[in-house]
Amino acid sequence: MTSPARHISKAAExxxxxxxxxxxxxxxWEYPSASYGALGALSHLVGMLPQxxxxxxxxxxxxxxxxxxxIDGNGDPDAAVRYLREALDRAVRAASALxxxxxxxxxxxxxxxxxxxxxxxxxxxxxx
Numbered sequence: 001m002t003s004p005a006r007h008i009s010k011a012a013e014x015x016x017x018x019x020x021x022x023x024x025x026x027x028x029w030e031y032p033s034a035s036y037g038a039l040g041a042l043s044h045l046v047g048m049l050p051q052x053x054x055x056x057x058x059x060x061x062x063x064x065x066x067x068x069x070x071i072d073g074n075g076d077p078d079a080a081v082r083y084l085r086e087a088l089d090r091a092v093r094a095a096s097a098l099x100x101x102x103x104x105x106x107x108x109x110x111x112x113x114x115x116x117x118x119x120x121x122x123x124x125x126x127x128x
Contacts, residue, residue: 033114
C-alpha cells in the first residue's frame with residue numbers, strides 16, 4: 001500500500017511537470033481552451049487542499065489524543081498542538097481563498113477563444 005504522504009508527493013511532482021512543460025506554447029498548449037482546461041483542473045486541485053491539509057495532521061492528532069506526542073527539548077505538547085491547529089486554520093482559510101480565486105480565473109477564461117480568420121490551418125476548404 002502506498003502511504004498518503006507518497007500520494008501528495010506524486011501530486012507535487014505532477015504539478016512540477018506541468019510547470020516545466022507549460023513554460024512556452026506549443027502543440028496542445030497554444031490556445032485559450034488550453035488555459036481553460038488547465039485552470040479547471042487547477043480549480044479542482046486547489047479545491048481539495050482544505051481537506052488534504054486537515055487530513056495531513058491526523059497522525060499528529062491521533063498520537064496527541066493518545067497522550068503520545070513528544071516534543072524535542074521536552075517542549076509542551078499541548079502548546080505545540082495548539083500552534084499546529086492555529087496554523088492549520090490559517091492554511092485552510094488561505095486554501096479556500098485560493099480556490100475562490102482560481103475558480104474565478106477559470107470562469108473568466110470560459111468565453112475566450114481563438115479568432116481563426118486568416119489562419120490557413122483552420123480553413124475549411126470552402127471556396128476552392
